Amino acid sequence: MASTLLSLASATPSASLSFHEINKGKLNLGCINKEKPNPFIKAKSFGRVSMVVASNVSHFEGITMAPPDPILGVSEAFKADDHELKLNLGVGAYRTEELQPYVLDVVKKVNKLLLEKGENLEYLPIEGLAAFNKVTAELLFGADNPVIKQQRVATVQGLSGTGSLRLAAALIERYFPGAKVLISSPTWGNHKNIFNDARVPWSEYRYYDPKTVGLDFEGMIADIKAAPEGSFILLHGCAHNPTGIDPTPEQWGVIADVIQEKNHIPFFDIAYQGFASGSLDTDAASVRMFVARGMEVIAAQSYSKNLGLYAERIGAINVVCSSPEAAARVKSQLKRIARPMYSNPPVHGARIVANIVGDSALFKEWNAEMEMMAGRIKNVRHKLFDSLSSKDKSGKDWSFVLKQIGMFSFTGLNKAQCDNMTNKWHVYMTKDGRISLAGLSLAKCEYLADAIIDSYHNVS
């Protein structure tokens, strides 16, 4: 029947809508199907007006519903829950003790300042705000680092951590075709998506040891050694996400040795500089060690957490090269990748960062607020550890809560246990067992301890 109607449609004189009717704008073509739309009717006649209407079947009929994002979807599920004891330990966004989002005072100051300055809203260059690029590289490598003085760093403003990683991934795909990126097992859930979409092959190196709830250092070194020469090794600069387990400085040294041996390229993801220990310099030590050895290094930065600028999407991709000339070439190619993706990056977040990091008084204030945020998380870790240790009579060692660093704790809970956390206790977390301590208050530690103990012991 459909095909008869199809031929009927094409045979119908497709008289154009009268020019007059169109111009008057009175044409309300939405009125046509007064009854329930019949998908098999392709053309309708209304007096002298008939139109060729579009195909009755969607071009996208076969598209399936994608599953919700495993991390960002947690907040959506949390919002939908109206239980009074619900707790959102999903996404890594800092909360105050009152579990409210936090806009840093220094950011509020600068927001006001920017409006007073009244700067224009012209396009940034493709590589972003020059003032931002300067301070972001200095922040990461240290202002007096030789690589900066020698102009050996290609820095391009990116859309926070994700966007910066994506630019680097596209550079790898284009200039190192076939090269693999090694990512830790486990790692941030979006890493593999980024490399998949950029068409960069990846494989995993051992990282988390569930038996010790610590670092599987030997496995990590063995896997990095075994990778094809010239692979890219994705390293979390500090506050590993999701485990919270970082290598010690000595271990970092060995990791650097192996990477150098195999002519791998270290690729740092630094999303928590300042947030892990409370000190910007301490948290950059791993990256600076590699750079100090003269290695070429890729480093993606994010200001989402440490400046609370989540929604402003501000970050940077840095490529430390062996010469200023190589850095200039690499920068030009990063621009070539950004232009067909979004042309140039958003100006607002970049101005906020440039104003804060570039002003010594504001910078000091920022440091203080960051220490406060990192301090709150440390306190929460202690309270949670105390609650777990006192409530759990099994003798299980909960000290990993104290040893882990940064926003997250890897509880070691499996998927079924995580489901129990959510379904029975209304505690929202990612299914890999990760909880965001940034979303935990001292007041809720005991409740959380009960939930964890119950899930750990009573669910398998």
Add this chain to the structure above:
Amino acid sequence: MRPEFTSPSSSSSSSADRRLNALVRHLATASMVSQTAVAFSPTSGFHGDSVFSHVVRAPEDPILGVTVAYNKDPSPVKLNLGVGAYRTEEGKPLVLNVVRKAEQMLLNDKSRVKEYLPIVGIAEFNKLSAKLIFGADSPAIRENRVTTVQCLSGTGSLRVGAEFLARHYHQKTIYIPQPTWGNHPKVFTLAGLSVKTYRYYDPTTRGMNFQGLLEDLGSAPSGSIVLLHACAHNPTGVDPTLQQWEQIRQLMRSKALLPFFDSAYQGFASGNLDEDAQSIRMFVADGGECFVAQSYAKNMGLYGERVGALSVVCRAADVASKVESQLKLVIRPMFSNPPIHGASIVATILKDSNMFNEWTIELKAMADRIISMRKQLFDALRARGTPGDWSHIIKQIGMFTFTGLNSKQVEFMTREYHIYMTSDGRISMAGLSSKTVPHLADAIHAAVTRMS
């Protein structure tokens, strides 16, 4: 020591070359390692070749590169007619009053936070953007057949839409007009689509090659994607008439060609928001599907904030919902979620009827100034007796004029008159003022009479 890849057109080494490079690197550093127990002192330079040695320097972006060149020129009479950013009569960038107002309101709102937006962006912004482009009473909106996601201005919206199509649509070819905005081809090819062109501009008439357009779209394989400039075609300024749009619509629907509209100038072309959306609304009105990339860079002057939206009009609500879920999978590994500032400004303005009205007035003033520049330039060329028919300057619409000057003439104008423009002869009228029109007219006159 290592082969340098000097071919400018090759952007990636073959895997064989890469393996060769890896070997060379290995051999080079292996010999070094055997010489020394390497002392890496912090002050020492890098030992060995860069892994990026084969990365060639990319040329400057042709459009944005014009401004780079302009900035370097010390001449006091230099004129930047390159990038399409509005300038006042005084030659200054303009931040709309209503935008400043909105920024102040946002600052005063103490409840505002900077938490991650949802992957699809600000819900209110998305709804308002759809209403703006499709019309508040659009049946597609009423029937929930539209999904709208916040993206990074026009470029970002095009890219996300193209990535989606490359993954989910059966036809991987997009037809783009000849000529089109310089960045279009790469947006689509990097997204995974292949690009073909359809005839559009007729250099002899400096108007539309409508016959060529119909022929080329008519011979495109059924289902192909077709890029359409909703209004104020960039770079030519030549738009189809409404009657021609209707013919295009009929042809496309009869061949099930999928329209992908690029709407970067709504309100900027004619000064009227609804008029500039007519082409899109015509397509939506027939019940069919289309993609629309919207930008607020020009019409709200929010260039650097990167505010835009991608809308997909579907046949049915459940399809729209599934499409949205898949768009999120494109966005998440690209930038996770969009920036909040610019979209908040837009939402603030669009939802408040007073501010909306203020905006339309400021928008019309910008459009009117450009129309006035067109008239002044046309009159100036006629007064000089410059050979040729320059009526296209006043017939074309929007920010740009396709002058018809060739690249030699453009080069001449840059060299002798310090006029900066893209080599295809496109000038941004927004960069002109009453004071600078005479200088430009002199330059064009000289170029036409002394260079061919």
